Amino acid sequence: MIIKQTLSGEYDFDYKWFDIYNLDDHDIEVLKEKFHLTTEIISYINDIHERPHFDHDYITNSDLFVYDVPLWPTSETDHFTSLPIKFLMVHDILFTVHTPETTYMIEEFKTTAPKDIHSNKELVFAILFSVTKYFQRALSQLNSQRIVLDAHLSGSKIKNKDLQELAQVEKSLVFLSSSIRTNLMMLESLKNKKSGLHMNASEEEMCDDIIIEVQQASQTVKIYNEVTEEISATSNNILNNNLNDTMQFLTVWSLLLTVPTIVTGFFGMNVSLPILNKPIDWIIITVGTLLVMLWLLWYLKRHNRF
Incomplete structure (x- = not known):
């Protein structure tokens, strides 16, 4: 045009x-x-x-x-x-x-x-x-x-x-x-x-x-x-x-959840154990597992892991 x-x-x-x-x-x-x-x-x-x-x-x-x-x-x-x-x-x-x-x-x-x-x-x-x-x-x-x-x-x-x-x-x-x-x-x-x-x-x-x-x-x-x-x-x-924080958070929780996995795997074996043969032993195992997890959490935090 x-x-x-x-x-x-x-x-x-x-x-x-x-x-x-x-x-x-x-x-x-x-x-x-x-x-x-x-x-x-x-x-x-x-x-x-x-x-x-x-x-x-x-x-x-x-x-x-x-x-x-x-x-x-x-x-x-x-x-x-x-x-x-x-x-x-x-x-x-x-x-x-x-x-x-x-x-x-x-x-x-x-x-x-x-x-x-x-x-x-x-x-x-x-x-x-x-x-x-x-x-x-x-x-x-x-x-x-x-x-x-x-x-x-x-x-x-x-x-x-x-x-x-x-x-x-x-x-x-x-x-x-x-x-x-x-x-x-x-x-x-x-x-x-x-x-x-x-x-x-x-x-x-x-x-x-x-x-x-x-x-x-x-x-x-x-x-x-x-x-x-x-x-x-x-x-x-x-x-x-932010990605580093997310990966750090996931890593810490992975470590914490590893503790009960190991404990339950050990005591869940289908064999007789020389210790802990009482009906209330699961309470002792649970409390011990939580204590280990709390100690691990304290250790990671003290060393600035998260």
Whole structure:
């Protein structure tokens, strides 16, 4: 689907912005016939696995930006992932290409677009700055989940559900960290004169603002990663300690129950014994067994065995 987008308000440059998602065969033919895009360029913008990068084509005089944005958890995926948004500038035309899951980011930008945009490059940077803020939103949500899980996992009783949710938080941080890192590499490459992207002072300032925002997100996700790893390690230590306590408890009771097993096995043999031939001998045997068990219990406790 190809939709011509318009911004609310008046702008002092004649922009042509087309938003593309769910690209089908008919749309591909329109891009080739009406906009004269090559098959190679269309394959680039239609690849959902494209990693963040910038490419300038000197032959067609086109600029391609690929930028990752966060994708919120769904019923199929329990953790944050990321998907690319592509920006293709061909002469005076801007194309944004994305999936339906990230359409709302474009729609939100249209309602909050700044009024001081003077070129297609500034429009691209304005959209990039807008979608970059979604990383902070995602990280804030993950931090809220982490705080709740930290409270649950700090107790002596740790539930499997909490551990599974912590694992999803860790997965989310891995995806977001990777996307933020590659986005930062792409943005920093734009500052290189060899990139082929020529920017004026205003465009460079907007690019610097995005880089600062991404760097802040990079530092935030790094801190959250470290804290989450500490929570995971602490939870594992608590689980191991609980397991040790359980095994120690079972071992002590196994030793205590061994005493009556040995005694009853000895006196339960079907042979005559030279001692204890009175009807009340079972009381003596029971009392003696209990005394031995109490002594063993005292001995284990005195030597810090439990």
